[in-house]
Amino acid sequence: MSDKVSPNFIGNIAMKANKKLINLSSIVDYFVHPSLAVETDRLHRARILITGLLFNELAIGAITVALAILPFPFMSKLVGIPICLSIGITTYFLLAMLHRSGNYLLASVASILMSFLAILAGILVSGGAAKSPAAQLLAFPPLLAYFFGGARWGGYIVAVTFATIAIFYLLTVNNFQFYDASDGDNAPLSRIFVGMITMLLASGMAYIYEYRSAELKRERDLEQRKVDRLAHTDTLTGLANRRNFDAELCDRIARYRSVGPQRCFALGYLDLDGFKPINDRHGHDVGDEVLQVISDRLRYALRSSDFVGRHGGDEFMLILDALQGESLVGKKAEDLLQLIGSPMQTSVGELSITGSLGFAIFPTHAQDAERLKNAADKAMYAAKRNRSGWSYFESDVV
Amino acid sequence: MAASQLLRRSFTSLIDYFEHPSFREGAERLYRARILIALLLTFSALLALTLIFQRFSGLHVHSHGRSELLSPVMFVGNMVLLLVMRWRGSYKFCCAAAIVLAGAAVFLGLIASGGVRGSPMMQLLVAPLLMAYFFGGMRWGTSALLTICVTVGGLAIAEWRGVSFPQNPGALADRDGLQILACFLGAATVSAIACIFEFTAAKLKKERDTEHGKMVALAQTDALTGLANRRSFDAYLSRQIATRGTYRFALCYLDLDGFKPINDQLGHEIGDEVLRVVSTRLRAAIRASDLVGRPGGDEFMILLESTSTRADLEIMAQRTRESIGKPINTSLGPVKVGVSMGFAVFPDDADAIGALKKAADTAMYIAKHDRTGWSFYDRHSSSAAVVAKGMVPVSLLPDGGGNP
Numbered sequence: 001m002s003d004k005v006s007p008n009f010i011g012n013i014a015m016k017a018n019k020k021l022i023n024l025s026s027i028v029d030y031f032v033h034p035s036l037a038v039e040t041d042r043l044h045r046a047r048i049l050i051t052g053l054l055f056n057e058l059a060i061g062a063i064t065v066a067l068a069i070l071p072f073p074f075m076s077k078l079v080g081i082p083i084c085l086s087i088g089i090t091t092y093f094l095l096a097m098l099h100r101s102g103n104y105l106l107a108s109v110a111s112i113l114m115s116f117l118a119i120l121a122g123i124l125v126s127g128g129a130a131k132s133p134a135a136q137l138l139a140f141p142p143l144l145a146y147f148f149g150g151a152r153w154g155g156y157i158v159a160v161t162f163a164t165i166a167i168f169y170l171l172t173v174n175n176f177q178f179y180d181a182s183d184g185d186n187a188p189l190s191r192i193f194v195g196m197i198t199m200l201l202a203s204g205m206a207y208i209y210e211y212r213s214a215e216l217k218r219e220r221d222l223e224q225r226k227v228d229r230l231a232h233t234d235t236l237t238g239l240a241n242r243r244n245f246d247a248e249l250c251d252r253i254a255r256y257r258s259v260g261p262q263r264c265f266a267l268g269y270l271d272l273d274g275f276k277p278i279n280d281r282h283g284h285d286v287g288d289e290v291l292q293v294i295s296d297r298l299r300y301a302l303r304s305s306d307f308v309g310r311h312g313g314d315e316f317m318l319i320l321d322a323l324q325g326e327s328l329v330g331k332k333a334e335d336l337l338q339l340i341g342s343p344m345q346t347s348v349g350e351l352s353i354t355g356s357l358g359f360a361i362f363p364t365h366a367q368d369a370e371r372l373k374n375a376a377d378k379a380m381y382a383a384k385r386n387r388s389g390w391s392y393f394e395s396d397v398v
Numbered sequence: 399m400a401a402s403q404l405l406r407r408s409f410t411s412l413i414d415y416f417e418h419p420s421f422r423e424g425a426e427r428l429y430r431a432r433i434l435i436a437l438l439l440t441f442s443a444l445l446a447l448t449l450i451f452q453r454f455s456g457l458h459v460h461s462h463g464r465s466e467l468l469s470p471v472m473f474v475g476n477m478v479l480l481l482v483m484r485w486r487g488s489y490k491f492c493c494a495a496a497i498v499l500a501g502a503a504v505f506l507g508l509i510a511s512g513g514v515r516g517s518p519m520m521q522l523l524v525a526p527l528l529m530a531y532f533f534g535g536m537r538w539g540t541s542a543l544l545t546i547c548v549t550v551g552g553l554a555i556a557e558w559r560g561v562s563f564p565q566n567p568g569a570l571a572d573r574d575g576l577q578i579l580a581c582f583l584g585a586a587t588v589s590a591i592a593c594i595f596e597f598t599a600a601k602l603k604k605e606r607d608t609e610h611g612k613m614v615a616l617a618q619t620d621a622l623t624g625l626a627n628r629r630s631f632d633a634y635l636s637r638q639i640a641t642r643g644t645y646r647f648a649l650c651y652l653d654l655d656g657f658k659p660i661n662d663q664l665g666h667e668i669g670d671e672v673l674r675v676v677s678t679r680l681r682a683a684i685r686a687s688d689l690v691g692r693p694g695g696d697e698f699m700i701l702l703e704s705t706s707t708r709a710d711l712e713i714m715a716q717r718t719r720e721s722i723g724k725p726i727n728t729s730l731g732p733v734k735v736g737v738s739m740g741f742a743v744f745p746d747d748a749d750a751i752g753a754l755k756k757a758a759d760t761a762m763y764i765a766k767h768d769r770t771g772w773s774f775y776d777r778h779s780s781s782a783a784v785v786a787k788g789m790v791p792v793s794l795l796p797d798g799g800g801n802p
Contacts, residue, residue: 041603129578130575130577131574135577135578136521138585142585142588143588143592146589146595147596150596151597151600154589158585158593162586165581165582165585168578172574192514192520195521195550200543202524202528203531206528206531206539206591207536207539209531209596210535216606219606223609223613230617235617235627312622312666313694
């Protein structure tokens with residue numbers, strides 16, 4: 001299945017984002033490799049990943065500066081600054097890679113592992129999973145992995161996380177003493193603080209998922225509508241296509257039959273005379289123009305309860321509601337033929353074309369769609385043969 | 399393998415049992431309702447296990463009376479919600495009730511096990527939050543987040559002001575173990591809900607891509623025969639011309655002889671049947687790398703890849719002619735149509751799409767006129783001959799002629 005999406009999806013997303021956060025979005029877009037922009041879902045996730053990495057870079061920078069300037073113990077500085085610097089450099093390389101080669105999966109897996117290792121390190125230096133407030137953050141890597149890496153990477157990271165927790169449990173049960181750099185007094189407070197952060201992160205993720213789902217649903221419905229339209233209309237003229245017209249005809253016959261004998265309609269068969277020479281002389285493009293003009297004229301001439309479809313080639317079919325009797329049909333036919341016959345402007349100058357119309361009446365001439373169409377078809381051929389413009393079905397016409 | 403399948407099937411049928419018929423109205427609603435039922439069932443099973451564990455292990459000796467009541471109450475609540483889902487089908491109500499139930503359980507647990515400062519239950523607060531996001535959307539999720547923050551803040555202030563929350567003596571004894579258990583439960587809940595979210599998004603994406611594929615297929619094919627329509631054939635042809643350079647390929651214009659009388663005398667339905675059969679035969683006559691299109695009416699176009707010599711093309715033409723010339727069985731009995739083919743070779747005869755098509759068209763007209771079945775475009779002889787015979791419109795000549 002093709003993964004390509006028409007560019008206006010992406011355009012829409014970019015426009016929407018631009019309205020909200022013009023600066024951030026243009027910075028984020030700078031890092032998006034063109035190969036990521038072929039599919040909306042991938043683009044969306046890549047943009048979120050880049051945003052996350054950018055914020056990470058900023059936060060790491062701030063922490064490094066704080067560690068360097070503020071009066072922390074020497075040991076903290078000695079351990080903290082290299083760790084922060086290495087995370088910052090890795091993040092920078094990931095961003096550069098997304099910009100240069102667009103390797104989304106590698107970047108996302110690396111980010112997930114980075115976050116996992118950072119949280120693990122945090123737990124290890126602050127008293128192990130039983131004591132450390134950072135243990136609550138262990139729920140975060142699986143969430144990230146599901147979002148950025150899909151179900152497979154999500155599963156892997158879940159397994160790794162659970163294994164880590166199990167190891168912590170075994171170590172705790174066996175009275176392993178973890179190093180604890182934090183001062184014990186602040187533990188409950190930082191626990192609450194970390195709990196809040198976890199909840200905010202989870203909310204953010206849920207928000208993104210809900211937003212994305214709504215977006216995907218919208219795109220799906222849009223495609224569904226397009227499929228519907230394409231399946232029911234003729235692409236060139238926008239009129240009902242043959243299948244749609246046949247369905248409408250059967251539907252209408254069933255409806256009118258159930259209402260009673262007083263409801264009737266005329267089925268008209270229209271064939272253009274001299275369309276093939278135009279097509280041959282001026283090319284298919286001009287032929288298409290002529291068909292479009294004729295379709296527009298037919299649409300204009302019909303009432304809302306009428307129905308018109310293109311049967312293929314230069315043939316059209318009309319349902320004219322509540323029309324009966326030769327004189328009324330004749331009047332309508334003359335109107336239609338005059339409308340069709342009037343000169344039209346095309347790209348190769350003025351052209352004019354005439355049509356032949358054949359009519360059959362439901363329920364007078366036939367009771368079912370097949371016979372009705374046959375009757376109208378025969379009437380149309382009679383009109384064509386006699387060069388009379390239009391004709392009304394008579395059972396002896398062969 | 400069989401056991402896991404059986405388990406899965408029985409779980410699915412259990413979910414089906416609790417489904418209200420009204421959920422079937424919308425696919426999205428049904429999907430979320432089923433997940434809610436599955437979640438309630440899982441909770442109930444877990445609670446039942448806890449009850450059994452409490453009954454038969456020594457833990458209940460130490461535990462507080464109040465906290466021991468929590469599990470049965472939760473279990474009954476879940477069961478009631480499942481039955482409401484089955485009988486009344488009130489999805490929204492059940493969602494809200496399930497979220498509130500989960501939130502209340504976590505808070506009661508929090509209060510019963512030492513308050514926000516000490517309780518391991520803090521880590522489970524994300525569960526009702528994520529449930530609210532999934533089942534209720536943005537609005538419920540945000541309200542759940544606010545509610546949780548306010549309540550935790552209230553509890554913290556109460557603690558700070560000196561209200562003491564009773565600590566479960568049993569829990570106090572095995573505090574580290576419980577802390578890690580809570581850590582595991584928190585991670586498991588978040589992972590499960592992330593998995594559900596991801597699954598939902600993937601499902602939607604697949605549906606979208608399927609619809610998109612259908613749309614593309616509809617837009618590119620002729621509805622009657624399933625062949626490429628004129629627009630997509632032209633697009634393919636111009637892509638070929640743009641990418642092939644001087645690599646040769648042939649374009650064939652194919653027009654049926656004797657189709658119009660069939661259409662006129664036997665009706666359009668029969669004409670359509672004939673066109674369908676011809677399309678099938680054409681598709682069978684070409685190789686996988688070639689492309690057949692139907693620009694409309696009784697005309698077809700074939701793009702023949704890497705067919706360079708006239709001998710090759712003649713073999714192909716002969717084969718096609720024989721296959722199409724066989725009687726076609728329609729619902730009104732067998733009919734026969736003939737075929738006229740015109741070939742033009744890129745880049746020998748023309749190197750632009752318009753000229754190439756005109757060359758093939760001209761060759762086809764000559765074949766039709768001379769009743770030879772097929773003909774090749776010849777730049778030097780055919781244009782003069784054609785004009786002399788007056789059988790091809792001047793504009794069809796590739797050198798421009800009368801095209802305004």
